[in-house]
Amino acid sequence: MSYRNCFAVCPVVAILILLGGCAGKDSTVFNRGEQPVTTQAVPQAAQNEEKGLRSRLEAEAELWRDMNRELHASIMQLQQRMDALEHANETLTNELAELHRNRKHVAKASTKKPVSKAKPVRKRAPKPDASRDMARQKELYTQSYLALKKGKYHDAAKGFAKYLIEFPHGKYANLSHFWLGEAYYALGDMDEAVHEFSRVENASASRDKHARALWRKVQIAQQQGQQEEVLRNAQLLISAHPDSPEATKVRQLLRSGGN
Secondary structure, eight states: OOHHHHHHHOHHHHHHHHHHHHHHHOOOOOOTTOOOOOOOOOOHHHHHHHHHHHHHHHHHHHHHHHHHHHHHHHHHHHHHHHHHHHHHHHHHHHHHHHHHHHHTTSOOOOSOOOOOOOOOOOOOOOOOOHHHHHHHHHHHHHHHHHHHHTTOHHHHHHHHHHHHHHOTTSTTHHHHHHHHHHHHHHHTOHHHHHHHHHTOOOOGGGHHHHHHHHHHHHHHHHHTTOHHHHHHHHHHHHHHOTTSHHHHHHHHHHHTTOO
């Protein structure tokens, strides 16, 4: 039967056959004016911004970990002081009660009381703004830490040194000594590095930094061929931080004969 006869018999069937043939030839449909979507390369500036954000987040995380350790140590110290004050208050209460009992056996003094002269009130010097001081410490410490992580060791050394000049007993002074030692170590100034690592205290909030500082001193002494210093700092490290990762490294170093 020809297509003409098909149209004559059943136009609807013929139309469906023609549509099926057209669909079989090309089943891909493109909308008019559409272009294939291409993935554009991410601009270099966005990549740099992402790296900078990651470095800042890493610095903030490190800072918060140190702050949490110091906060825990401060809370423990505060609890000890509160216990001591409670004990002192109890002792004072007992002494006052004893004094009151003794006064009952003493004759009453004259009701006329001497007029006491009012003491001049001394004006106290205004206290510095603590919040502003802490904000300055955190800003200076964080900027120096970011410079160190970016490999800008000269800028980091200047920043940590500036912090220690302005805040020699500040909240981040102990940490600044450690990171300043790391900056000098990266710059190859081993004498200054050892000097700063030696100033890192074994504080409860920075025990890991103290262990890492001793490990750095072991490494520097080994590089300089100072075997006595290697053994001395190794013994200090194992004694102060026997369960630290740095103590494990020192034991492996000693077993290998210092190589």
